[in-house]
Amino acid sequence: MNLAPNLSLPAVEPVIRLENIERSFGAVQALRGISLSLTPGRALALVGESGCGKTTCARIIARMDRPTSGRLSFRGRDATATGTREEERAYRRDVQMVFQDPFSSLNPVFSIDHHLSRPVLLHRHAEGKAGVAEAVSTLLADVGLDPAVTRQKYPHELSGGQRQRVNIARALAVQPRVLVADEPTSMLDVSIRLGILELLARIKRERSLALFYITHDIATAAHVAEEIVVMFAGQMVEWGDTEAVIADARHPYTQLLLSAVPDGARPFIIGESARFLERAEKVRALSRPTSTAVEQVGKNHFVRALAAQN
Amino acid sequence: MSDTLLQIRNLEVDYLLDKGAFRAVKNVSFDIGRGEIFGLAGESGCGKSTIAFAITRLAKSPAWIAGGEILLDGRDLLKLPEGEMQKVRWRRVGMVFQSAMNSLNPLMRVEAQFHDVLHRHTGATRAQSRERAEAMFKLVGIPTGRLSDYPHQFSGGMRQRIVIAICLALQPELIIMDEPTTALDVVVQREILEQVIDLQRSHGFSVLFITHDLHLMAQLCHRIGVMLKGELVEVGEVRQVSGAPAHDYTRRLWNAIPQLPGRPELAGGVA
Numbered sequence: 410m411n412l413a414p415n416l417s418l419p420a421v422e423p424v425i426r427l428e429n430i431e432r433s434f435g436a437v438q439a440l441r442g443i444s445l446s447l448t449p450g451r452a453l454a455l456v457g458e459s460g461c462g463k464t465t466c467a468r469i470i471a472r473m474d475r476p477t478s479g480r481l482s483f484r485g486r487d488a489t490a491t492g493t494r495e496e497e498r499a500y501r502r503d504v505q506m507v508f509q510d511p512f513s514s515l516n517p518v519f520s521i522d523h524h525l526s527r528p529v530l531l532h533r534h535a536e537g538k539a540g541v542a543e544a545v546s547t548l549l550a551d552v553g554l555d556p557a558v559t560r561q562k563y564p565h566e567l568s569g570g571q572r573q574r575v576n577i578a579r580a581l582a583v584q585p586r587v588l589v590a591d592e593p594t595s596m597l598d599v600s601i602r603l604g605i606l607e608l609l610a611r612i613k614r615e616r617s618l619a620l621f622y623i624t625h626d627i628a629t630a631a632h633v634a635e636e637i638v639v640m641f642a643g644q645m646v647e648w649g650d651t652e653a654v655i656a657d658a659r660h661p662y663t664q665l666l667l668s669a670v671p672d673g674a675r676p677f678i679i680g681e682s683a684r685f686l687e688r689a690e691k692v693r694a695l696s697r698p699t700s701t702a703v704e705q706v707g708k709n710h711f712v713r714a715l716a717a718q719n
Numbered sequence: 720m721s722d723t724l725l726q727i728r729n730l731e732v733d734y735l736l737d738k739g740a741f742r743a744v745k746n747v748s749f750d751i752g753r754g755e756i757f758g759l760a761g762e763s764g765c766g767k768s769t770i771a772f773a774i775t776r777l778a779k780s781p782a783w784i785a786g787g788e789i790l791l792d793g794r795d796l797l798k799l800p801e802g803e804m805q806k807v808r809w810r811r812v813g814m815v816f817q818s819a820m821n822s823l824n825p826l827m828r829v830e831a832q833f834h835d836v837l838h839r840h841t842g843a844t845r846a847q848s849r850e851r852a853e854a855m856f857k858l859v860g861i862p863t864g865r866l867s868d869y870p871h872q873f874s875g876g877m878r879q880r881i882v883i884a885i886c887l888a889l890q891p892e893l894i895i896m897d898e899p900t901t902a903l904d905v906v907v908q909r910e911i912l913e914q915v916i917d918l919q920r921s922h923g924f925s926v927l928f929i930t931h932d933l934h935l936m937a938q939l940c941h942r943i944g945v946m947l948k949g950e951l952v953e954v955g956e957v958r959q960v961s962g963a964p965a966h967d968y969t970r971r972l973w974n975a976i977p978q979l980p981g982r983p984e985l986a987g988g989v990a
Contacts, residue, residue: 458907603977669906670979672978673938682913
């Protein structure tokens, strides 16, 4: 158990580190022993099925929820307990979130300009009317929107993809160090998903942001993140460098997940359904019990051993 | 033409807006053979769901079928009186939508929902419905003991399978599946669709499968149609649409979905 599931090599100091985070809702253990770090300029993807605890984990990082036990450190300092007003404010400034639904996360009665000037003013990133206006224009241009056209528009006048860009701009307006993106593309059209993913990858690079990307789609995770954590039933089952995890998946759940990604080159075989269902059920049953044994299978590639079967 | 089940001929659907009519489906024609799985691909707003609603005549105002024919076994569904159409819906043409799992009545046990459908369409008694429901549950791999549960006691994937089971209970000749697994994760999606393929083979129904994911579509369909802005820009065998797409948009659609690294490129590898 003493192989610390350390996600990042200690070359760069992590911004946020979770150590052994547990979260229970009554009898349900939503998170079991989550340990991971977010590093500037790198993306970490958390992948798993609905209900596996991905969003709970994001909420804890964004401070919308508290862990039942475990330690959360922020820039090297323990931030598990609620700090002073000033500390909380600093934390929230540094950790921003982009939500799944681009339609409900903007206020329909305010213009885009209002949505973006408010955080700029609130966090005093610009002064004076001209200063704020310029900051807003820069933000819009940064996320690939034309400031002249977009500023005065209202959310309903934008497409889903444009709204998601505004949401990203709103998060960036605060000048965070960490961006938590919870399924940012799952409600968008196929043809614009890639654009949003590329935008996230670019701002991460340019601004040295730590990106925490949550998804159920392991293929998009591979597209944006250097590191990947596969989660099942509240436990991290396999994690490490994206390439290693995908090319050499060791945990049966990761293998199942990879085999289920649609692949046009491999048609379904008639008569296979019973076998696939049986396999999926078996893997789920095997992966569910709590296991504390972690094996290091590569430089940065870890697998949780299956709990012993009797 | 006994092996063609559904023929869509020059279908045109308008949405009536303040500014006039917006043509959502433009002169679309295609056939679905008996026992064929036909895929309709395209991004949101391209008109693919509008076609699904037009076939079952469930398109609601302001949608308006402006022209064309929808022939089921040679009979034009657009000309049937509403009473006749009600006999076609579910009985001959079943429907499973993206949010179908939320269309189960939360206040009724699943068993009662089976009976509701079976009684209405076939006049089945409670005992007959129960027997049929048990057979359908076995078919989609849910323990029959759970028939007396309420919808909220099932996971999303199971609810979607229940809707498919209710749909199959009437043995329709055509099932329209509009993004049936988009709200589910990939493993559950695979579980459901593998079952659909096997059931299709054993029961011989036809499927109109609508999705934006060409890769998924290529795994289970026999033929694929690609829609762009209301027009059917390409129709062909899976092998042709995936290996040598004729239309530029089809190629773009192939490349729109991030693939796992290391997988062979489809669509001729054109980026």
